[in-house]
Structure formats: C-alpha cells, structure tokens
Amino acid sequence: MLRISKLTDYAILVMVELNDSHGEVISAHALAAHTEMELPTVSKVLKLLAKAGLVRSFRGINGGYSMDRPAGSISVAEIIAAIEGPIAMTECSVEVGLCSQEEVCNLRSNWRRISSAVARAMEGVSLAEMSRPMRRPVRQLGPELKIATLNS
Amino acid sequence: MLRISKLTDYAILVMVELNDSHGEVISAHALAAHTEMELPTVSKVLKLLAKAGLVRSFRGINGGYSMDRPAGSISVAEIIAAIEGPIAMTECSVEVGLCSQEEVCNLRSNWRRISSAVARAMEGVSLAEMSRPMRRPVRQLGPELKIATLNS
C-alpha cells in the first residue's frame, strides 16, 4: 500500500496540535491529552521531531515543546523524514552499496528519480495546509503535476 | 523510509525481463534463471501480476507468461498496485471506516490528496522507461513538477 508508518501519522497530528497554540510551550503530557494518544507514544514522537529540529524542547518544570518555525515553512516531507529517515522507494535510492544486486541491476538511477519525484510531491504540502480541514470539495489534481520524462 | 516492498521490487525486475523478449512466452523457471531469483519467489510475483492483468499466463507444457500490452503503456504505479494494492499513504486514504480516529481527525481529505499526488508521480513513469538504463547523467527534476495547492 506504500504507506507511512503510524508513528509518522502521529507526528503529523502532534505537529498540527502544536501549531494550534502559536509559539506556546506545551508539555508532552498536555499534547497527549489533546490528541487522545498515550503519553509514551507522544513523547517518542516529540523526541524524534526535536532531534530533527522541527520543534524546540525545554526541560525542567514548565518545560515542554514549541514550534519555532512557521507552519507554512514546514513540509509534510520534512516530518516524514524526521520519523522514517530519507524518502526513498528502494534501498539503492538512499546510497550506493546497500543492495547486493547493484552490479546486475540498472534500475538504480530510475528509482532515484521516482523517489525524488515522490519527495517533491510531499515537499509541496506544508504543515499549515494540513492544519486546516478542507472546506470546499476536493478538486482533482490537475495537469499541473508533471514528471520530467526519464532518459531525457 | 517510505519504501516499496521487496516483492514489488522483484515485480519490476521480472516485468523488465519479460519485456526484453517481446511477446514471447517465457516460463517462470526461465525468468527465475535470468533474474537470478528463486523460482518460488518469481512464481509468486507472476501470479499476482497475472491476476492484475499485467501479464498473460499459459498453462501446460510450453506454458509460461507473456506481456500482452506494450511496455510504454504500463506504469510503475500499476505494477506497485498489482502487488501492494492501492497506493495510499494512510488507512483513511483508501476508504472510509478503516481508521478509528476518523471522527476526530480532519486530515483525511489532505492525505487523499497527497496520496493521489504520489500516485500520479508514479503513473508518469512507464515500464519502457524503467527498462533501459539511463545513459546520460541524471538531470535533476525541474520545475515541471508542481502540486496543486491544497485548499484551493
């Protein structure tokens, strides 16, 4: 199904929630309550997000997390990458030497292209856009989406 | 990492191999030999591809598989879908009622959009393009790739 992991899904939820209170510091505890998820799970996600620099963490009493970048400048791709690592469809798209078939298989460059096309698709959607529900009926993606032809 | 499954990767390899002998019927055994993969694995993949209508199967002595559509008309997206099912990033992108958080979460429509953008990215690459190695150095995907803005 080519899906993101649940943890990544949670991460988006948490970021959306965090974004609702602009710049405020919120504890993992409070975030867990708001999102109706378990504290340990929320904590795990927040640690990963903090490590990736998507949220700022504050220790001690009254500590917690806050966003220090505007939601419009954070893409869905970044959040996914923070939790799952680089967006790549195959091992060989990440770096050379990971796949044993590399000598025989000449698909590597093609996969890299597809991966980066997919990454681009998700870089085009910001957290700000995820934050508000879509009010109007979904309009089909139009011909704006094109992929450069391979081998060109 | 947002990756496709190994089985899907195999499927592409097998399709590329099958495409090399235009229209000829090749047994799973022969395909396994050419791709240096195990017969049971190749068989499994071929069965899925046959069920999806991407290859034609022939039983009995001299049986095997053949492509009956030109490689240019088969997209990577189709092959992925044949093995993994619909291309969707989250449960809720597939259909209503799969996710317990559906009432609380208003991300569904956004996820559907992202999923279809990703799908489109892969629909744009044909098996024919995957079949030949890229000879010239990879040119970066240019600004041809755009995504319609959400909420628009």
Added chain:
DNA sequence: TAAAACAGGACTGATATGGTACTATATTAG
C-alpha cells in the same frame, strides 16, 4: 532540595513480510 519535564536507550509483544511448500488444475507431446 524536591518535583516536573525532557533525553536516551532498552525491551517486548504484535504485525507484516518474505520466502517456501503443497495440492489441484490445465495443457500438450507422444
């Protein structure tokens, strides 16, 4: 100094995946 909150890592159970095997059915050569 004690309480609150994050950091980091380890551990476990569940789930999904990859890979294999077995039985049934179809086809055709002889």
Added chain:
DNA sequence: CTAATATAGTACCATATCAGTCCTGTTTTA
C-alpha cells in the same frame, strides 16, 4: 489416453520491523 510440465491457489513458518512501554539519567525551577 497418459504422462510430463507448467501455472493457480492456498497455507505455512521464520524473521524483521514496528508500535508501544518502561526505566534511568539530566536539566530546570519553584
């Protein structure tokens, strides 16, 4: 007509990955 060959369908198991939890240590402040 029969035997050989090849796919169809299904079931199975081992393993890897993931989700979720917990524990210990560190930082901060009331």
